[in-house]
Amino acid sequence: METQADLGSRPFVSIGTIPALLVCLAAPAFFVLLLPWLGWALLIAGLVVGAVIERRRVVEPGPSLTRDLSLIALGMVVVSVIDLKAELDNAAMLRFTLALGGAVVLPYVVSRFVYRDRAIRFPWRGGGRWSTFQWVWLAAVLVLGWLILPFYFITSGVYENWPVVDTPDLIARLFVGVGAVGIWDELFFICTCFALLRRHFADVSANVLQAIVFVSFLWELGYRAWGPALTIPFALLQGYIFLRTRSLAYVVTVHLLFDAVVFGVLVHAHNPGLLDAIFLVPAP
Secondary structure (H helix, E strand, C coil): CCCCCEEEHCCCCCHHHHHHHHHHHHHHHHHCCCCHHHHHHHHHHHHHHHHHHHHHHCCCCCCHHHHHHHHHCCCCCCCCCCCCCCCCHHHHHHHHHHHHHHHHHHHHHHHHHCCCCCCCCCCCCCCCCCHHHHHHHHHHHHHHHHHHCCCCCCCCHHHCCCCCCCHHHHHHHHHHHHHHHHHHHHHHHHHHHHHHHHHCCCHHHHHCCCCCCHHHHHHHHHHCCCCCCHHHHHHHHHHHHHHCCCCCCHHHHHHHCCCCCCHHHHHHHHHCCCCCCCCCCCCC
């Protein structure tokens, strides 16, 4: 459990920011530039620099930056071995399940049983009962998604980054896939990356670093064109909400409501006339 002294001692920027930034910048190398060699080079450089910094400094109590960065690196490497193009066939869904699941499970297992700490946790209930404002925010998420997402997906054409869903079976598969990836986002980017980075840096700095990884993954997944104008605020806001609520259940609920609108928009875009009465932007 973190004390107020621990929280107050975490720097916004320090020499440790260099290896952390190198590791996080591997995400755009892997998922935006699609240059695995560059991603590996950045991960190795970050871990080496982190190890050198920790070896040279006076030994202090507290978590090891190099160990924590290695857990983030492990998760990214596991995800990077698959093509993140959205597909709905059995093989693709199995591939996503194994890779994304491994990216959460393996860092947790290494942290718990190899490093012998509890750096990665999944606080489902967190801060207790949800406040009135939290319930209002859930409704606001639906409204904002309904207003913004159809315009983004349809006018930019990024809906074509997802497969055509024009049968009940494909629509059901899309629903499961969108929801499953949304839950995974919070397990990896918030409960793993953000939580690990917060052990070494101030909340704002840790949130910016995790957002680099979060947004890069979403880019390869299909949120391209001017998508980062939406995904960057979303990633930062999810980190902030988690800090305020301490509740995985709440950030997952926010994400799933947002993704429910994404699902509806994709069905709408691929099936002109089916959901025209719901969305303001007509299907192409």
